[in-house]
Amino acid sequence: MSTPARYWREIPQRYRLEANKCSSCGKIFFPPRLLCNVCQSKDLEKTKLAETGKVLTYTIIRVPPHQFVDQAPYAVGIVELDDGVKIMGQVVDCDFEDIKIGMKVKVEFRKLFDVGESGILCYGYKFVPQLR
Amino acid sequence: MEGIVGYGAYIPRNRIKVEEIAKVWGADAPSYKKGLMLEEKSVPSLDQDTITMSVEASKNALKRALIDPKDIGAVYIGSESHPYAVKPSGTVLAEAIGATPDVHTADLEFACKAGTEGMFIALNLVASGVIKYGLGVGADTSQGAPGDALEYSAAAGAAAFIFGKENLVAKAHETYSYMTDTPDFWRREYQYYPQHGGRFTGDPAYFKHIKGAARGIMDKAGMKPEDFQYVIFHQPNGKFPFRVGKMLGFKKEQIEPGWLVNKLGNTYSGSSPLGLTSTLDISQPGDMILLVSYGSGAGSDGFVFEVTERINEVRESAPKTRDLLSHNINYLEYGEYAKFRHKIRKAD
Numbered sequence: 155m156s157t158p159a160r161y162w163r164e165i166p167q168r169y170r171l172e173a174n175k176c177s178s179c180g181k182i183f184f185p186p187r188l189l190c191n192v193c194q195s196k197d198l199e200k201t202k203l204a205e206t207g208k209v210l211t212y213t214i215i216r217v218p219p220h221q222f223v224d225q226a227p228y229a230v231g232i233v234e235l236d237d238g239v240k241i242m243g244q245v246v247d248c249d250f251e252d253i254k255i256g257m258k259v260k261v262e263f264r265k266l267f268d269v270g271e272s273g274i275l276c277y278g279y280k281f282v283p284q285l286r
Numbered sequence: 287m288e289g290i291v292g293y294g295a296y297i298p299r300n301r302i303k304v305e306e307i308a309k310v311w312g313a314d315a316p317s318y319k320k321g322l323m324l325e326e327k328s329v330p331s332l333d334q335d336t337i338t339m340s341v342e343a344s345k346n347a348l349k350r351a352l353i354d355p356k357d358i359g360a361v362y363i364g365s366e367s368h369p370y371a372v373k374p375s376g377t378v379l380a381e382a383i384g385a386t387p388d389v390h391t392a393d394l395e396f397a398c399k400a401g402t403e404g405m406f407i408a409l410n411l412v413a414s415g416v417i418k419y420g421l422g423v424g425a426d427t428s429q430g431a432p433g434d435a436l437e438y439s440a441a442a443g444a445a446a447f448i449f450g451k452e453n454l455v456a457k458a459h460e461t462y463s464y465m466t467d468t469p470d471f472w473r474r475e476y477q478y479y480p481q482h483g484g485r486f487t488g489d490p491a492y493f494k495h496i497k498g499a500a501r502g503i504m505d506k507a508g509m510k511p512e513d514f515q516y517v518i519f520h521q522p523n524g525k526f527p528f529r530v531g532k533m534l535g536f537k538k539e540q541i542e543p544g545w546l547v548n549k550l551g552n553t554y555s556g557s558s559p560l561g562l563t564s565t566l567d568i569s570q571p572g573d574m575i576l577l578v579s580y581g582s583g584a585g586s587d588g589f590v591f592e593v594t595e596r597i598n599e600v601r602e603s604a605p606k607t608r609d610l611l612s613h614n615i616n617y618l619e620y621g622e623y624a625k626f627r628h629k630i631r632k633a634d
Contacts (some may be wrong), residue, residue, distance in 0.1 A: 169382040224332055224625070246333065247299055247614065254514065263341040263382055264333040265369075275369055275377060285605070285613050 156269060163278050168278030171203035171261065173239065182239050205261040206284060207235035212245055212253055221267035229253055233281055247282040258284040288413045289454040289591065291353065292600065294346025294569075295563040295607040296339045296425075296444045297550065299614045300329040302623045304438050310620045311433040315364035318438050327441040327551025329623055330427045331478050333517045336365045339444035339556075340425045341382045346604035347421070348383060350455065355384040358448070359417025360408050364400025364555045366473070366480075367427045368393050378425065397471055397580020398520055400424065401445065401555035405586050409449045409458055419450045419535020426554035431479035432629060440525055441551025445559035445607075455600055456575070456591040460507040463587050471582030482582070489585050492522065496530045499586035500578045507590050511535040515573040518544035518561035520580035522552045543634065549611055555581075562591075564607035569593045570601040571613045 166172040167185050174186035178195040184203060189196055212231035215222070222228065229245040231253070237280065255257055259281040266278045303326045308315035319325060330339070340363050348355060361380040368375045378389035394400045394407075401424015408420030425444035430436030449458070483491075496519055498611035504510065511517070517540045519527040524547050531541045544561030553560055558579040565575055565615035573593040580586045624630050 165381060169378075170384055172558070246331070246335075247616075262620075263338050263345075264331075265335055265338055275337075277382075280333065283614070285609075 156274070156276050158274050161274060168266075169263070170175040171279065173201050173203050175201045182237065184241060186240055196225065201237050203241070204236035207233045207259060209245065209253065209255055209257045209259060209281075210234050210240060211255060214250055220268075231259075231281060233259055244280040245282075246280050253281070260284045287454070287457060287458050288449060289457040289594075290447050290566075291419065291450040291453055291455060292347040292349070292351025292448040293410050293455065293563050293566055294343045294348070294350065294446045294604050295347065295560055295610055297357055297560075297607070297610040298328050298330045298334050298339070298442050299616050300331060300618050300626065301326045301615055302329055302618045306618070306620050306623075318435075321525075322435075322437055322438060324551065325548050327439060327485070328443055328553070329618055329626055330442040332626055334442070335369045335427055336363065336367050336425045336444070337369055337378045339427070339442065340375065340379045340423045340446065343425065343444035343446035344379060344383050344423060347448050349604040350467065350600040352448070352453075353419055353446040353448065353450070356388070357426040358383070358385040358387060358419045358421050360411050360420040361385055361389055361413065362394055362400070362404030362408055362421065363423045363425060364394040364396065364404040366395055366397055366400060366554055367423050367429070368395070378540070396585065397582035398522070398554045398557055399579045399587060400475055401557075401559045402577070402579035402587040402589070405447050405449070405589070406461055406463065407561065408447070409457075412449045412451060419448055422447050422449065424555040424557075424559040426556050428552065428554040429460065429479055429627065434479070436480070436482065439547075439552040441553045443553035443556040443560050444552060445556050445563045447559070447562075453596060454594050455596050456593050458589060458591055458606055460503055460590040461588065462499060462503035462506050463585060463598070464494070464495055465585035466501055468495075468584035472585055486583065487522075491582060492520070492526055492580050493530055493619060495584050495586040496578050496580050497534060498535050500576065501587040503576070503578070503588035503590060509574070511540070513574055514540060514576045515574040516540055516543055516565045516569065517578070518558050518565055519578050520558045520586075521545065521547035521561060522557070522580075524548050531592065546607070546611060560607060562633075566593065566597065567601060567606040567608065569597060571595045571597060
């Protein structure tokens with residue numbers, strides 16, 4: 155169950171894919187970190203992840219957590235974005251048999267789940283096939 | 287001079303055909319198709335609503351505007367299907383495009399006219415010099431009661447326009463609004479589906495207000511129907527825009543580029559704004575475009591735009607509206623549609 159405060163804390167990442175990048179070694183962190191785990195630098199600058207990428211791997215969820223019951227079955231993939239960062243999210247707007255490793259996808263803003271009939275609506279990124 | 291700096295559209299991939307709805311209610315599909323001049327309509331997925339479509343349409347508008355979202359001083363979403371009863375849609379949009387926190391945001395409601403209301407306010411705030419850029423969005427996931435005539439047309443889509451004073455795609459020469467209190471369509475608090483006045487939604491409502499706004503803005507601008515390459519009227523069904531166009535002296539060819547309703551349905555607050563996006567997609571520098579919305583209750587907003595050279599630079603920067611309408615389509619059966627539109631009552 156997502157509380158409003160937890161959801162709110164994640165807004166920069168869920169809505170805008172905000173990350174940070176180590177100024178010394180260039181590693182990108184998503185979500186952002188205070189300290190680079192490669193070179194221990196504290197000099198990290200704000201950056202934004204690419205909104206296009208390709209499917210590295212995926213699976214079909216048929217027995218979902220309770221917030222996602224109405225959406226099942228659905229595909230969840232690990233996507234390598236064009237900047238090399240790998241993130242996980244639902245792959246939607248395509249039939250399962252059309253999802254292929256290496257398929258080009260782009261980020262789309264979607265409702266992830268709602269907190270019951272009267273709770274908050276939680277939005278964020280999913281992936282859809284790139285049509286152009 | 288002020289005008290449109292960037293525009294963008296968004297249409298969900300799901301469709302349901304008139305035949306599929308008619309089959310469930312024992313209605314005569316051919317007569318609905320002929321009467322409404324409509325073949326199918328768009329349907330949002332479970333994870334799409336007015337907010338998500340507004341974000342995607344606005345991101346497409348930003349791709350054409352090429353501005354820093356931080357310079358957007360006002361964000362308005364017009365819709366009759368804001369997902370929350372209390373909590374703004376516009377804050378999510380402003381946050382998602384990176385316009386916060388120096389931004390004024392409001393959600394607008396005026397049946398199908400709410401989208402052009404947001405555009406009207408954003409454009410005129412830019413004109414007054416209060417803000418550098420303003421974003422106006424029309425978006426809806428409209429609902430028709432099961433079996434009602436509206437169920438065949440109530441659809442989903444969004445169009446977004448960024449207004450500014452530099453690098454214009456289209457100059458805004460004139461705006462005008464025509465308004466009376468006319469109860470032709472309404473939804474009371476806590477009611478799930480809207481109600482309408484049947485034929486009363488025609489002459490004293492749609493036709494009177496569109497004619498009033500179109501004639502008013504043409505008088506104000508000193509223009510005649512033949513001065514426009516294109517005209518977009520609100521599209522509650524396929525017939526009404528052509529009928530009102532004929533009454534006003536416009537030709538079919540002026541209406542067709544922005545006439546999407548036969549394959550899209552009535553996207554309410556997104557309807558005439560989406561017609562404007564598809565018209566801009568095919569327009570040429572120098573073309574004059576008249577946009578007249580209609581919202582029950584009732585009123586119409588009119589805009590006169592002149593397309594600039596920049597249209598040729600930005601046209602391909604984001605998906606074109608008719609491409610969104612025809613690509614990656616997923617036809618639904620009524621059961622899936624009923625689930626997607628939350629028409630099925632589940633156990634707690």
